Amino acid sequence: MEPSSSNTGFFQQQPVLKNQFYDDVSLQRVTKLFLPSSLLGQVEPEIAQLGNDVLSPQIFDWVTDAERNLPYLRGNGRDAFGKTKSELVVTEGWRKLQDFGFEKGMVASNYDTNYGQYTRLVQFTRCHLWEASCANTLCPAAMQDGAARLLQRHLSNPDSSISPTQRRVLQNAFDHLTSRDPSKAWTSGQWMTERTGGSDVSQTETIATYDSYPSTASAPLANAQEDIPLGPWSISGFKWFSSATDSQMTILLARTSPDKGVSAFFAPMRRHVPSSSTSSPTTELNGITIQRLKSKFGTQSLPTAELQLTNTRGWLIGAEGKGIQEISTILNITRVHSTISSLGYLGRSLGVAKSFALVREIGAGRGTRLPLHKHPLHMRTLANLTVDYHAMMLLAFYTLHILGLDEHPSPSPSTSTITKTLTPPPHLLPPLLRVLSSLHKAYISKTSVPLVFACMESLGGVGYLLNSESEPINLARLFRDACVGAIWEGTTDVLSGDTLRALKHPAAGGESLAALDWVVNAALQSATTTPGVEKVREEWRGLKGRIERETQEGLLPEARDLVFRLAEVLMAALFVVDVSARPGDEVEGMCLRYMVRKGFVDASEVRGGGSAREELEMDRAIVYGAGNSKGEGVGERTGSRL
Template identity: 35%
Template sequence: MRIEEGFQQTPYDVLHPYADDTVLPSLLRRLLPQSAREEIEADLIRCGKRLVEEIRPLSAIVHHPTLVQYDHWGHRVDELHTSEGWRKLEEFGIKEGFVSIAYERKYDALSRVYSSAKILAMTGDCHVVMCPLGMTDGAARIIEVSGTEEMKRELLPRLISRDPSFAYMAGQWMTERPGGSDVSQSETTAIPTTRIPSDLGPPYLLSGFKWFSSAAEGNMAVALGRTSPVSQAPGSRGLSLFVIPLRHGAYPTPLSNGVRMHRLKNKFGTHGVPTAELELENTRGWLIGELGQGVKTVATVLNVTRILSALHLSGSLQRSISIARSYALVRTIDGGKTLLSNAPLHVATLADATLLYRAVTYMAFGTIELLGKSECGAASEEEEMRLRMLTPAVKAYASVRCPTAMEEMMGALGGLGYMEEVGIGRLIRDSLVERIWEGTVNVLALDLVRATKKPRVVESYMAWAQSVISSSAGVMELSAARKTIERLQGLLQNLLRLLSHALTNPLLPRIALNYFASISCGLYLLQHAIWSVGNKEQACDVDLEAFRRWVDEGDMHTYAQEAEAVLSEDNIARAKLNSQLVYGAKL
């Protein structure tokens, strides 16, 4: 039989990443005033059309970057070459305002909501271009908050530009061989100098080795360096933050500023992103922020990039669901008599993934709304506290839950889903890095616990949660969900106990983070359902059902059981048994 003979599968329709989405349009109706929403939606629909018609076909020409270290004369050149597809994606992201929208602030604090909606819609087709653009976003925010006037005048306009011929990309250099996420073990030294001009700020010479440096094609980077010896300032107390030019002004290449590319990293995913091991030898850098406050200063970047990580996960899941939805509308079973979209068991699998996408997206945009307020100086003290708790939690929780749901979407296409050209495999590979980038799940769990140590942080979150629950009281249509709301209230009270024990029990932080995140998702689902019912939205019954399922059937009950198991035992004995399970009973 020739290939064109016999059964021919009907190609599935391409869904618009915004207009055909089941979550984002409704969310923006709640978050944005009508005048702003109409303008933003028009832009999202236009951008989505470009994504489908122009950007999605670029996938075939996004390849691994290459590094040429020596020319034919044996001279060190360190020429980094990225693929044509990758360069076009970066150009697209810059022109579409991936970074700039949040800093143009046309819609004040809601500009972050606008930029994030666009980023989520772009994610599925852009091969993690949000990595270099996201770090550029973080660098822009650092300079805006802590940079010298010279940095704000010379670098900031380039970082937030929409013109690819003028715009700069920025990297972020923190990870070193001794410490990984533990920057307190950084070996890079930074020595003040008078040998170079102070045109950007206080000048330093940095020497060291940066083990994992993404966005190696950037024009500049922000980097940690040790300005005080370990003997005088142990741990992270002796670290400061610096701006390092790589392809800027007097430093047209990294080599011209004492930066050698040792090699490109051979990564499991994110293949388009050039990530390098870098040697620094008397590399010129300019202090940004206060001396010895590098970790505190660079936290500004992490607030942005961790939220962008959550968007990457949510957007990747959205694209996977979109493919599975489309396929189910054309694929038949039962000898061609039944569409998959009419098979209850199959649709139940899609519904579970869609509920997760909805919950994570609502929590992410709740966090983004707070970030926008914070950046515009419009956040209250209580909102700043809530932002501090939500930021590590939404990133870590999404990194745990979303990839598994994406695997289910791959399976929803059968053998076709396992094929590279479908795209779900790449989305899964690229999403798995979010368990590591900008802090592993355990690191973020400890960060959340640290946040709860500060006075009134937990109380502030609980007060907000109670206000959400209380706002449901006057909505009569929510009476059918009253038992679910009461159940959420009880789970919320248990959160207080769990966060308190996590301060002293070393086995609880990760469970506490997942429990906190799941409850936060439930609260945002309730918030949306209250708005939907109150405004008589067409999908109000679905919004209410999403809340009910999440709370009554969701994973927070599993996390509660895990917590009780840990709390019921001697944590020292349990930790010892854990070691014996891993390493053997001889320990």
């Protein structure tokens, strides 16, 4: 016997995090279910390479730098003589990670590639892999994406009344938002929240006044090199939360008159300062003062600020008083980004947890040691986490499928399994997207948080540590960052209420219910002998009848429970399609487990169906994939040693 010391004795073997594009069983299934095989073969090499790149030591070094050296205001927002000078400083790691995202086209790929209705699915498969390695740079990218979509919609509208000058301004912004060149690419802010209310913008205190420049004077410029003028609207007010404080533009809400609703505006973040010097052009913030940076529980590398606007110049987007409709275009995109962010954190957390289970041993009594991946209780815990994760992946990717159809109404020549089975008639697409746009985020971003925590817990004490020296296993950081998903872009209660409004809308509510009815029935038609199908059908009929029968006011106190149960019905229906498309023991096992856990199948009907060893092997197949219960895989699986 020898005593241990700081450098001798037992040291835990380091787990290896594999390329998640191949190692994540759920990601593999949903890409094959939602993408045509020909398209998947076309994009697979690039996505697989991305799966390796996001696990590189360089990426994690940048993450550590971004987390350790947090953004700050130089001089606490003032110069040496006390004059206000809102100069935001971000770390090199943050800038490098943001540049990586630009170069890899995390946003641009939706605009400079054309896979038709599958473009969004391909884009968000890549975002899913990048999320847990990006140190929150995908947050400003989400708003960049939403702003690009909003501007694209206006620029492509032949009936748009925007002037030639404004069209040139918006086209210039769109080109920057969709660039892959880090020296040209922009992110965007999204300024809605004020002290009067978080997601409630009806009491907005930001005021916009039309203040056009005299025709005899040259308009001040946002960018002299590109000859881009500042807008004719003067905007003043106070914004309580602004993520993407280092962005180059923003879309914001302001009120133009007491008797109109809020309006949407585009505003450059900086403006040109005329100078006689021959040196580089000088710029300053466009009437914006960074009051202070927020100190947050998580997402600490992301600069979030309070902003004071004083004569900020901008351009009106759309009609006056229609700002909510305009901003909803952005929210449809940013909410999907929030959902994929939650699933990206959860997918990475599961990847770490199951890699750890392959190398960690525990006492099994009588002096024996047992690997965690052979421990029945531990594997049942990971299997249940995987089942919930897969269900949410199905719901998220189905929402992306509907979003892709909405953005690309012309059908693609090749079709996927989901396209053949669950593409609703065109007239049902808008009401279906309207209800899914809030439902998916309400359920997934909230439910993911305790699941990420469970993965952190599965590592024991080391999981609770902020492992910046071993950044890939820093699940404590991922947990803190994942928590915000249930808050920003609408809390769970706000989104549950929004879903209820969509379902009870006097004009469109019936169409939304009809769209959901079509989805559930079409999905369950593919079932043969899948357990729980009749109970899912019965549950849906009960939910539908209740929504039709009761008033919105009567349903509101239970809106969260109603929306969550609706999401579980949809996920059960999507599980049925998944099983029917590519049957196999592991997906059938996942489906059965889900049906039991959500009350669609009585546990007493299936308990005792197999031996303890068979149950363990099923759990390992669910976690690691069929024929891969020891962690070996098919295809390229290089990754990062943690």
